[in-house]
Every structure is written in structure tokens, then in C-alpha cells.
Amino acid sequence: MLALRGITKSYGGRRVLDDVSFDVADGRLTGFVGGNGAGKTTTMRIALGVLAADGGTVDLDGRPITADDRRHFGYMPEERGLYPKMRIGEHIAYLARLHGYSKADATANAHALLDRLGLGERLNDNVETLSLGNQQRAQIAAALVHDPRVLILDEPFSGLDPLAVDVVAGVLQERAAQGTAVLFSSHQLDVVERLCDDLVIIAGGTIRAAGSRDELRTRHELRRYELVSECDAGWLRTEPGVEVVDFAGGYAVFDVSDDETAQRVLRRAVELGDVASFSPRHPSLAQIFKEVIR
Known part of the structure; x- marks a missing residue:
């Protein structure tokens, strides 16, 4: 389980996160929702170690998280970051190899995942030739190809049509069923409500509500x-x-x-x-x- 406790962060004199605490449980999908500027992306980047918190802790399974632990994280940023001139199949396989996979295993993982995400016929196409929605699917594949134990996705459903949303949702549910801890942000509240097991709501840098979907409904x-x-x-x-x-x-x-x-x-x-x-x-x-x- 990934646990954030008392996370604070300020830029200049402005505090953007104030005592942010919540859990991302293994085998569960945790939806992270809030308005623009609420603190979602900053929180995710601190969990990933991309940003340093001013205070608080990030633990994994009850102990301080390490750089080696984060090698087993998957991350999809809101901004697309794939190499536009690379073939998509080669690109995703290359990312798997960076995580220590053999060439054969990396290629197999990449092709199977891209096929599951509906890009099986586009393996030899350059990233830049894909539609924005298909680039989004490829970005999700990049976060998943090394079979992470913790998956953090920033707006994974942005730019996807309803059929693509269903495909991506299915993939995330499969990963959670295999024991992966999944944290994803989204402005599409209907998708979050349908998909998430747990929910965290943030506004103004503070957590306003957190718990299982059913607990929050009852509350x-x-x-x-x-x-x-x-x-x-x-x-x-x-x-x-x-x-x-x-x-x-x-x-x-x-x-x-x-x-x-x-x-x-x-x-x-x-x-x-x-x-x-x-x-x-x-x-x-x-x-x-x-x-x-x-």
C-alpha cells in the first residue's frame, strides 16, 4: 500500500499542499479528483519522487519509500512525452528494456499491451502519425509495459472517445485485479464514479474527503x-x-x-x-x- 501522510508543499509564500494524507491500496482503483489547481498533479509528483515535499512522508508497505521502490512505479503524466519519430511498437519495447527486460520479453510485453489497448495494427506507425486519442493509449502503454506494482496516471481518459474509455478502464481494472495499486486523476466524474473503488477529493491543497466509494455515498x-x-x-x-x-x-x-x-x-x-x-x-x-x- 502506498501511504501519503502530512504532505505539505509551498511555492514562494503560497502553500499549494497542506497536510495531504491518504492511502492507495493494493488491488484497488483510487480516483483522485479536484478542480484545476487543486493540487492533484503536485501530489502525484511528490509520490513519484519527481518533486520534494516540504513536509510529510511517502511510505510503501509501512516503510519509507526508496528510489528502488519507485523503479517499480508506472507513471503517465498529463503532458504527452513519447518520441514522435519512433515506431510505437519499438518505443514501448524500448521503455520495457530500460526497466531490465530482455529484448524478447520487452517486445512481447509491448505488443500484447498495445494490442489490448487497440493499437495492435499500429505497431509500425510513428508516434506522430497517431491521433491524439491513440497517442493517449500509447502513453498508457508506456506506463504499464514494465508491470508496475504502483500505477499513477494523470488524466488517463483525456481525449478518449467513449469506446476508448471503456478499453482503458478495462485494462486498469485488470491491473488492479492482479494486485496493482492504481491512483488516477480525472475531471470526468462519471468515469471515476463507475471505475473507482476508493475516492480522494482535494480542493485548495487540502483533502476534503477520502474513503471507499460506498463509504462516501453513505456519509x-x-x-x-x-x-x-x-x-x-x-x-x-x-x-x-x-x-x-x-x-x-x-x-x-x-x-x-x-x-x-x-x-x-x-x-x-x-x-x-x-x-x-x-x-x-x-x-x-x-x-x-x-x-x-x-
């Missing part, structure tokens, strides 16, 4: 319900303690003041006609994000 649970019935749900507008959020015929989404009100609404709905469904609505990541960064 920020709204008393919001969805009702589908055969009876027009307009009666909800006059119910005490009920605020209707969405309404159309027998369908309604509404907030209640307490659990007793929710039970009263359910009893009333059953009295008025057949109820197809009555269920709580869990907060989305976007709703949680907006709440904690206020």
Missing part, C-alpha cells in the same frame, strides 16, 4: 427517494416535510425531512394505488464533490 447520503406508481404523484407537493425534485405523472423524485416522513409517504402511495417501486436515491460523485468543496 453524504441524502434523504432522497424515487417513487414510481400508477397514481399521479402530484399529491406529494402538499405533503409536509417533502420537497419534490422531479415529477412526471406517476414518477417523482423527492427529498424528505426524516425517515418517518419517508415511511408516511410510502404508506400514502400504497393507499392511492399500486406502487411499482419506492427506493432511496444515492448521491452521485458530482453531488458529493460539490458538497465537500463548498
